[in-house]
Amino acid sequence: MPYEYPKFKYRRSPDQDTADPVRHPVVITGAGPVGLALAIDLALKQVPVVLLEALDTISVGSRAICFAKRTLEVCERLGLGGRLLEKGVTWKKGKVFFGEDEVYEFDLLPEDGHQFPAFINLQQYYIELYAIERAQELQEFIDLRWCSELRGINYGENEVHLTVGTPDSIYQLDCDWLIAADGARSFCRKTLGLEFEGRTFDDQFLIADIKTKADMPPVRRFWFAPTFTDADSALLHMQPDDVWRLDFQIGPKADAVKEMQIEKVMSRVRGMLGDEIEPDLEWISVYRFQSRCIRNFRHGRVIFSGDAAHQVSPFGARGANSGIQDAENLAWKLQLVLKELAPESLLDSYNSERIYAAEENIRHSTQSTDFIAPKGTVSLAYRNAVLSLAKQYKFARPLINSGRLSTPTIHLESTLNTADIDSWLGKLSPGAPAADAPLQTPKGECWLLSQLKGDFTLLYFTDGSVPEDVEAELRRLSENAVLVKPLVIGLNSESQGVSLFDLQGLAALRYDARNGTTYLLRPDQHITARWKRFATDAVRKALKRVTCN
Amino acid sequence: MQLNLEPKIEDPDGFYNQLICLHDGLSEEESLELQSRMILLLANHIGDSEVLSEVMRIAREPFEK
Numbered sequence: 001m002p003y004e005y006p007k008f009k010y011r012r013s014p015d016q017d018t019a020d021p022v023r024h025p026v027v028i029t030g031a032g033p034v035g036l037a038l039a040i041d042l043a044l045k046q047v048p049v050v051l052l053e054a055l056d057t058i059s060v061g062s063r064a065i066c067f068a069k070r071t072l073e074v075c076e077r078l079g080l081g082g083r084l085l086e087k088g089v090t091w092k093k094g095k096v097f098f099g100e101d102e103v104y105e106f107d108l109l110p111e112d113g114h115q116f117p118a119f120i121n122l123q124q125y126y127i128e129l130y131a132i133e134r135a136q137e138l139q140e141f142i143d144l145r146w147c148s149e150l151r152g153i154n155y156g157e158n159e160v161h162l163t164v165g166t167p168d169s170i171y172q173l174d175c176d177w178l179i180a181a182d183g184a185r186s187f188c189r190k191t192l193g194l195e196f197e198g199r200t201f202d203d204q205f206l207i208a209d210i211k212t213k214a215d216m217p218p219v220r221r222f223w224f225a226p227t228f229t230d231a232d233s234a235l236l237h238m239q240p241d242d243v244w245r246l247d248f249q250i251g252p253k254a255d256a257v258k259e260m261q262i263e264k265v266m267s268r269v270r271g272m273l274g275d276e277i278e279p280d281l282e283w284i285s286v287y288r289f290q291s292r293c294i295r296n297f298r299h300g301r302v303i304f305s306g307d308a309a310h311q312v313s314p315f316g317a318r319g320a321n322s323g324i325q326d327a328e329n330l331a332w333k334l335q336l337v338l339k340e341l342a343p344e345s346l347l348d349s350y351n352s353e354r355i356y357a358a359e360e361n362i363r364h365s366t367q368s369t370d371f372i373a374p375k376g377t378v379s380l381a382y383r384n385a386v387l388s389l390a391k392q393y394k395f396a397r398p399l400i401n402s403g404r405l406s407t408p409t410i411h412l413e414s415t416l417n418t419a420d421i422d423s424w425l426g427k428l429s430p431g432a433p434a435a436d437a438p439l440q441t442p443k444g445e446c447w448l449l450s451q452l453k454g455d456f457t458l459l460y461f462t463d464g465s466v467p468e469d470v471e472a473e474l475r476r477l478s479e480n481a482v483l484v485k486p487l488v489i490g491l492n493s494e495s496q497g498v499s500l501f502d503l504q505g506l507a508a509l510r511y512d513a514r515n516g517t518t519y520l521l522r523p524d525q526h527i528t529a530r531w532k533r534f535a536t537d538a539v540r541k542a543l544k545r546v547t548c549n
Numbered sequence: 550m551q552l553n554l555e556p557k558i559e560d561p562d563g564f565y566n567q568l569i570c571l572h573d574g575l576s577e578e579e580s581l582e583l584q585s586r587m588i589l590l591l592a593n594h595i596g597d598s599e600v601l602s603e604v605m606r607i608a609r610e611p612f613e614k
Binding site: 377378381382384385386388389393395396399 | 578581582584585586588589590593
C-alpha cells in the first residue's frame with residue numbers, strides 16, 4: 001500500500017477580513033523542509049512567523065531521501081532529531097559496480113562518540129510530516145496557512161507587500177521580511193526576474209520507489225554501465241517501510257512517457273532485483289537536473305533559501321541538506337536584526353556564506369555528474385579507465401565519484417569569523433560547525449551539541465575551578481543584550497563548580513582543549529572564534545564582529 | 550617539487566617502440582582507454598599536484614593561442 005498523504009485543512013485567516021493589510025515581521029513562502037526548518041528555528045527564538053503553503057499536503061513522492069549528520073544535528077536542536085533517527089534507516093556501507101563486476105565497497109566509517117550517524121535514509125514526506133507536527137506544537141509563533149498561494153510581491157525599502165490567493169478570497173499581507181523557500185520553480189524568483197547561472201544537463205533519470213519485503217541489507221549500491229538494464233547507471237538505496245529507491249540513468253533521448261509505463265518500469269526493476277520480485281510501485285518520476293544558483297540570495301527584504309536559490313544534481317544528497325543549513329544560517333541573523341541587536345548588514349553574511357556553500361555543493365555535484373554521465377569519448381575513456389583499474393589497484397578508488405556525500409560547509413572565509421591567533425591541532429576551525437562529543441553529568445551521559453540550544457555560547461574548558469574573573473564575565477555575557485550562554489566543561493572529574501565533564505577526553509581531543517581553552521559559538525553551532533586562554537576583551541571583540549556591531 | 554624536463558628515459562628508441570606496439574590490435578576506443586589507464590597510473594606515481602598541473606600546462610601549450 002503506498003503512503004497515504006495527510007490533507008491539511010484550509011482555515012480562513014483573520015488577516016483576510018481586515019480593512020488594511022496586517023503586517024507581520026516574517027513571512028515564509030513554501031512549507032517544504034527548508035521553510036519548515038526556518039519557521040521552527042524562528043519560533044524557538046520567539047519570532048512570530050507566517051508560513052504560506054500553496055498546497056494542502058506534504059511532498060508527494062519520497063523525493064529527498066538522504067539526510068546527513070549535520071541535518072540531523074540541526075533537526076535535534078529544532079526538536080526533531082530523535083524522531084528522524086528512530087524512523088530513518090541508518091546506513092554507512094556502499095558498493096560500486098562496473099558492469100557485472102563489484103569494483104569496491106566503501107564504509108563511511110563514522111567516528112565513535114557522536115550522537116548522530118553519517119547518514120540516514122528517510123522519505124522527504126516524513127521529515128515534512130514531523131516538522132509540521134513540531135510547527136503545530138509551536139503554533140503560538142507559527143501561523144501555517146494551507147492552500148495559501150503567494151500571487152504577488154511588491155517590495156519597498158522598509159517592507160514587502162504580498163498578495164495571497166486562497167480558495168475563498170485574495171488578500172493583502174505586509175511583512176518586514178519575505179523568505180522564499182518555495183522550491184525549484186520559485187514564484188518569488190520568477191517574480192523578481194532573477195536568472196539562474198550554471199549548467200543544465202540533458203540526461204534523464206527515472207526514479208522508481210518500490211515497496212518489497214525482499215531481504216536486502218541497507219547498503220547503497222551503484223552500478224556504472226549496468227548489464228541488467230539499458231541504462232548508463234543505476235542506484236539502489238533502502239528507505240524505511242520496506243521502500244527502496246531505484247534510480248536509472250536513461251539518457252537524453254529516452255521518451256519519458258513510455259519510460260514511466262508500469263511494464264517498462266517493472267522490467268527495469270526485475271532486471272535489477274530478479275524476476276521473482278513482486279513489488280508495489282510507490283512513486284515513479286522522470287527528471288532532469290541543473291547545477292545552478294542565483295547571483296544574490298538577498299534582494300532587499302526578500303531572501304532566498306533552498307532550491308529557490310540553488311539547485312544541484314541529486315548525487316551527493318546536497319539539495320535538502322544544504323537547504324536546511326541555509327535555514328539555520330538565516331534564523332539567528334534574522335532574529336538579531338528584527339530585535340535591532342544587529343544591523344541589516346548581518347543578513348549580507350547569510351548571502352556570502354550560503355553562496356559560498358552553494359558554489360561548493362554545485363562544484364561537487366557537477367563533478368559527480370561528469371563522472372557518472374561523462375560527456376564525450378575522452379571523458380568516457382577516463383571514467384572507464386578509473387573503474388577498470390579500481391577493482392585491482394586501490395590507488396584508483398578515490399577517483400571514483402558516484403556522488404560525494406553531503407558534508408557541512410565550513411565558512412572558512414566568512415567575515416564574521418575572528419582569525420586564530422593561537423595554533424591548533426584537529427579538524428576544527430573558525431567557520432566550522434562545532435563537533436559533538438559525549439559528556440558526563442551527575443545524572444548520566446549527554447551530548448555536547450545538545451547543550452548548544454540556539455543562543456551564542458561561550459564554551460570554556462577547565463581542569464580545576466573556573467577563575468573568578470572568567471566567572472564574572474560569563475555571568476555578564478549571560479545578561480548581555482545579545483545573550484551568550486556559558487558552557488563550562490570539566491576536563492577531569494576533579495574540576496570544581498562544573499556540572500559537565502569530558503571524562504572520555506573526546507571533547508578535549510576534538511577541540512584541542514586544555515585548561516582555559518575558550519570557544520565562541522554562534523547560535524547555529526558554528527565556531528566563530530577561539531582562544532587557548534580566556535581574555536575578556538578578545539571575547540567581546542569577537543562577539544561584536546560576529547554580530548556586525 | 551619541480552617537473553623534470555631533462556632527458557631521463559633510459560632507452561629512448563626501445564621505449565618509443567614499446568609505446569607504439571602497446572596499441573597493436575586495439576580499436577581507437579580501446580587505445581583511448583589504454584592511454585587513460587597509463588596516464589592515471591603515471592599521475593598517481595607522481596602524486597604532486599604542482600608537477601601534474603605543470604605537465605598538463607605543457608601538454609596543452611600548442612593548442613593555446
